[in-house]
Amino acid sequence: MRAGTSGFAALNPTYENLVGRVEPKAKPDVAPLARSPEDGTLIDMKILVIEDDRQAAAYLAKGLKEAGHVVDVANDGTEGLFLAGSQRYDVMVVDRMLPGRDGLSLVELLRASGNDTPVLFLSALATVDDRVKGLRAGGDDYLTKPFAFSELLARIEVLARRRAGAQPQTRLVVGDLEMDLLSRTVRRAGREIDLLPREFTLLEYLMRNAGSVVTRTMMLENVWDYHFDPQTNVIDVHIARLRQKIDKDFPSTLIHTVRGAGYCLRASG
């Protein structure tokens, strides 16, 4: 079955859409993102939360502030539209069901007016169809309620970084790990590492989001395009295999486990 696994593009249209949507040039009006000196995660992002459930909004705001971000909260679509139009945000978290103006049409309107702030939809609607609608309306990611806060935080960070740093790349570098996207080769400390197609895709996803926490669900969605949770933790097995090849024979580890959240690829030190 290994031989039968086809190439990256054919396997992962969604992934292509997600990581392949790169801005042609760095946008001058996007402020550089600050990083935490301790663990390298992003801090000081300006985040707009549009959520009508005040308790949920307060909980989101509190959590995001504790993670070091600046948060504005709007409790309905109209207020949200006003805030989104009058200030610059790094990421917007939008509930799909809102009084005044629903989340979908709000984002459609923002996109039509040229606002490209990354949008993460929150929704209690969990079908694939709902997800597709959300993404089609201009959302960049879609998270179904209930969710773990760590999941939300990880996704927000990935969205913000993608916007700030995304440029057409043919080479990804994290520490002494290098990935050549054209020849599809991976080297660590100059030594070539032989990866299966799926391992390559998984590593590419981790490297593109290096320094950010990626959750198991994010990997399932973006690397395998599965929107369900398998009963066993299949992702852990895949990561373990990847570690065997990337980290085992080297003095420093690159793939770190983040307890209660997922994994993070970053150069130590």
Added chain:
Amino acid sequence: MWRLLRTTTFRLALLYCGLFLGSVAVILWVVYSLTAGFIERELSDAIASDVAVLREQFERKGLPGLVDAVRTRSADPHTNSIYLLVSPGGTPLGGNLSGWPNTMPDGEGRLHFRVAETGGPGGQPATAQAVVFVLPGKLRLLVGRDMSELDLLRSRVVASLGWIAAVAASLGIVGGVLLSRGMLHRIEAINLTTRRIMAGDLSGRVPHSGNGDEIDRLAGNLNAMLDQIERLMTGMRQVTENIAHDLRTPLSRLRSRIELTLLHHEDDPEVYRTALQETLAEADRLLATFKALLSIAAAASEARRADFRAVDLAETVRQIADLYEPVADEAGLSFTADIRANPAVRGDAQLLSQAVANLLDNAIKYTPAGGRVVLTLEGAGPGQAARLSVADTGPGIPAEMREAVLERFVRLDAARASPGNGLGLSLVDAVAHLHGARLLLEDNEPGLKVSLVLPPDAASTR
């Protein structure tokens, strides 16, 4: 009674009755005018020949001859001819009419008047028609015919129309009432069933008369709809009960853990921390169960069929195998994905993947290290568009239990009760049902082989 009069059947009966009366009236009118015309022509001819004979008499024998002829003819008591000859002064010289009629001649020189002498139908004065001649010497001669025959015909036509109207109307009303009552009775039976169902008894069904008419077909469709609703309601109730059952236990565990922590450890932050971590883990398990139940409910909802697309099963199997191959490897199992064909079916790729993932999960979980797990995809064959199967070398399920396990799938319930299966097989069953597929449990000798057989009509032309 008012209800009866308001029924469609009754109104239709009345309408037909009215139409029938209208056509009878038209037929009678046509018959009458043809007959009356004929009689009228006959009378005109008779008058003309009378006139010719009398004129000849007058020309040959002069006035005395004419008077004679008129008197002779008038003397016949059974005649329906009318004669009157008057002098220029108006004195009657002969004839059976007592006086000159007081009417003006019509356009063709004919006089229409009533005569008292000859009784018309029912003792009425008969109408008469006559022509007038002015003879030399200013004598005037009136020759006419009594029209009582025509009157009789007219009155008979009117009378028969009356009778027909009366009979038709009463037949129409009686028939309408009888028909409506029959129809009303059957509709009422449907209404009664509907009311009973609205009151909460979903088992009620509309009775059939068995003659296969529209009402029977309506009853059949209503019953089919009720079956479907009952099935959905039962499914919903089961899902609700399952959720209640599956969530109550962990929730009470959660609750007592919190309660105990609050009771005994007032000032140990480490204990609180541990308790919170355990609570979080429990909440995560709860949410996972909840999510699984919701996906079963989603898979069980027929609405999901609207989102069916062409699914490349070979690609689906390849991807899921790719996801599980390392997991099987880790568990010390040999894993093979045997893709024998390249079928395409209409379906939901995510749900099919999830179903296969659950089957692989189970196979890997229950097969001891050193065993084999084989995922096979077969293409179209007799009675199938494709067949997905997962075979393992684990303990399997004894033959006599398999039937029971499958049967219990239908209720979603037992698959969960049997240890380890969790909700996985319930979801597989729901996905199979959604795709119209058969779920087979077979002996793999040793082990279990679970197959999802997609029916021929699930095949897609991509």
